[in-house]
Amino acid sequence: MDIPYSPRKNALIGALPMEEWLRLISHLEPVAMPLGDVLYEPGQVLRYAYFPVNAIVSLLYVMANGASAEIAVVGNEGMVGTPIIMGSETSSCRAVTQSAGYGFRIRASLLKQEFKTRPSIASLLLRYTQALITQITQTAVCNRHCVLEQQLCRWLLLSLDRLECTELTMTQELIANMLGVRREGVTEAAGKLQKQGLIRYSRGHIKILDRAGLELKSCECYQVVRREYEKLFPPRAF
């Protein structure tokens, strides 16, 4: 398989000091991440951690009755598999590729070893985990207090930040699953956004026309997550 991306296009890998990067390079295995790909199931032992490059992965919780809710989203700014470094064998969420692309993976045992022995790697991954905690926190808040239209804006922006382009391939049905709401609700909210000229969509393709407008319509939850990330990973550090 030919991967047209360097692992360093993932921000975590890219932020590694040269020495650590040279150590890790041989352990990073390129992987295709097709849409719908399940990286791990709840309760299942995590065998790999994943570093997306241009794919987006959703951490999705599925309840006993089948209802679902996205807890957080991971793109090239992060890593899928934080429980590995936190000392847990498993996750209570399913990790599923929400936007197809490529990434790199590393064996859990190796990552654990690196984490334990290399302080700069440990520090980097812990800071990322803290950013993820902020995102999960804000998901909880947003689920409680924000109306669907705002939540949709937040969701679109979070996805957009993790893509190179301004178009997402994503049906309203799938978005509804992520947000844990009805498909019809997404149809209505997306219709409003389209009328306002913020987005344009048709049959599984959503084009963002006015990013700034979306940010204005969104609740504060998006900005909180973004600012925390920027605080933990100041651009100068890269």
Add this chain to the structure above:
Amino acid sequence: MDIPYSPRKNALIGALPMEEWLRLISHLEPVAMPLGDVLYEPGQVLRYAYFPVNAIVSLLYVMANGASAEIAVVGNEGMVGTPIIMGSETSSCRAVTQSAGYGFRIRASLLKQEFKTRPSIASLLLRYTQALITQITQTAVCNRHCVLEQQLCRWLLLSLDRLECTELTMTQELIANMLGVRREGVTEAAGKLQKQGLIRYSRGHIKILDRAGLELKSCECYQVVRREYEKLFPPRAF
């Protein structure tokens, strides 16, 4: 001040190997934790980490418009101040004492030092942080999908697990703030639970009469959090 509890009554402190415990003991400072005590505000630099013994602390997010939502709750099973070890100076939540009691605190700089140099301490605190992530995750899910009555059951059970007795001192107004709902909603839900003989309350005092019944009425979210904790901290390890 005379503190009638040992730091080891906090489960994390209690789980430390003897050697580590002896190192830490002189750095642990007893603190009273009165009701409503604010341990830290969002954005404020964390100067101490807190290990509650018989107090309960809520991690509360407050939105720009004043709406609030409890993200997680910490009692003698855990620590307040996980961002310290994760490499963040601040938290996006307010930490406020929800049930008065005692605890111990340690300076952030010292904790950070211990975390970096003592693997057994690091492992313990990371596993706790993972348990906290699970709790936050479940809060997000619960906020999305569970009805108020179930959420109230979950909340009562989480509090009960962190207390020695079966009575909480807590008005419906305060519970409403934690759950991020109206006070009237709590009145209604609590009224139902009382009619069913599960609890009895009056003017700020809630007595749990039938714990098993509450667990049945609760959504799955409570059990998920509890089981994850038990998995990360198997009773035998203590």
Add this chain to the structure above:
DNA sequence: TATCTTATGTGGGATAGCGCACAGTGGGGC
């Protein structure tokens, strides 16, 4: 004991989102 404060109970109208049913439609497969 009288009063006052704080906690709890209740009701009515508004609204967001759900569940269900079904209608339209566009694009890919044949």
Add this chain to the structure above:
DNA sequence: GCCCCACTGTGCGCTATCCCACATAAGATA
């Protein structure tokens, strides 16, 4: 070029929760 299926649009009744206003009551205070 046609058809079909997946995606989207829409309507309707229902429920949980919200917002607001006010009634009641239990304990604290004097």
